[in-house]
Amino acid sequence: MSLPKPVMRGLLGRRLRFHLPIAFALSIVAGAALKGYTVTEPRKQAYADFYKQYDAVKEFNAMREAGIFESVRPSGE
Amino acid sequence: MCQMLGLTAGRFGTRFLGRRVMALVTPSSATMASHGHGHADVSEIADMSKPMYCDRMDTPLPDRAYKDELNAADKTLKEKEKGPWNQLTKEEKIALYRLMFRKTYPEMKQKTDEWKTVMGGIFIFLGLTGLLVWWQSIYVYPAQPRTFDSEWQAKQIQRMLDMRVNPVEGLASKWDYEKGQWK
Numbered sequence: 032m033s034l035p036k037p038v039m040r041g042l043l044g045r046r047l048r049f050h051l052p053i054a055f056a057l058s059i060v061a062g063a064a065l066k067g068y069t070v071t072e073p074r075k076q077a078y079a080d081f082y083k084q085y086d087a088v089k090e091f092n093a094m095r096e097a098g099i100f101e102s103v104r105p106s107g108e
Numbered sequence: 109m110c111q112m113l114g115l116t117a118g119r120f121g122t123r124f125l126g127r128r129v130m131a132l133v134t135p136s137s138a139t140m141a142s143h144g145h146g147h148a149d150v151s152e153i154a155d156m157s158k159p160m161y162c163d164r165m166d167t168p169l170p171d172r173a174y175k176d177e178l179n180a181a182d183k184t185l186k187e188k189e190k191g192p193w194n195q196l197t198k199e200e201k202i203a204l205y206r207l208m209f210r211k212t213y214p215e216m217k218q219k220t221d222e223w224k225t226v227m228g229g230i231f232i233f234l235g236l237t238g239l240l241v242w243w244q245s246i247y248v249y250p251a252q253p254r255t256f257d258s259e260w261q262a263k264q265i266q267r268m269l270d271m272r273v274n275p276v277e278g279l280a281s282k283w284d285y286e287k288g289q290w291k
Contacts (some may be wrong), residue, residue, distance in 0.1 A: 032205035059228075074277065077276055077277050078276055081275065081276045090272065093285070094271065094272060095268060097271075098270070099267065099271050100269045
């Protein structure tokens with residue numbers, strides 16, 4: 032019937048000492064993953080690839096033929 | 109403290125609600141002065157101005173012992189409690205515990221089937237709401253604007269593709285301009 036006295040103090044401190052490093056580590060990992068792999072680098076790459084083969088005049092003429100501009104009509108009219 | 113936290117869920121809460129609603133609903137002035145039914149309730153309702161007992165996991169020592177009207181046997185036990193405790197038998201210790209508390213922690217922690225009632229109620233009300241929304245979409249909504257027609261939507265998307273909307277990562281990037289189809 033004599034149980035050991037349970038820990039009464041320092042419970043919050045113990046919890047923080049355990050969880051804060053994990054929280055920081057996970058946040059840093061998430062940030063690095065977001066930056067390097069999932070969002071920023073792929074997006075930069077997508078833009079770089081797009082503009083490598085981009086011919087502005089050709090695109091403009093295609094858009095003009097589609098008839099969306101008001102200042103310059105398709106070459107047929 | 110006990111009483112404020114437990115009140116809304118406690119059985120006394122619904123009693124209070126019942127009496128107030130009754131007083132509002134019945135127009136006769138005799139309701140408040142009536143005997144019989146009214147008085148039958150009074151003895152059951154707790155006096156909120158005095159400390160109350162509660163079974164709460166986060167309040168190990170309630171404001172009051174569970175049994176405060178002790179009969180003669182309980183009183184002698186309480187007297188014996190004032191002496192050294194290793195002279196109490198196991199049954200006496202348990203009896204003292206039961207005088208002080210209604211439920212033990214394991215009894216408090218026992219799982220109930222309340223969640224089934226809750227989920228059932230949620231689904232019932234969601235279903236009723238769904239029926240209401242359906243009726244509403246047939247009888248209340250005005251005619252749809254022409255911009256919702258599939259023809260109009262198709263022309264809209266074609267115009268967006270012509271304008272090269274979001275050509276890097278968005279809409280126009282998903283369209284193959286050479287083949288005239290989605291990638």
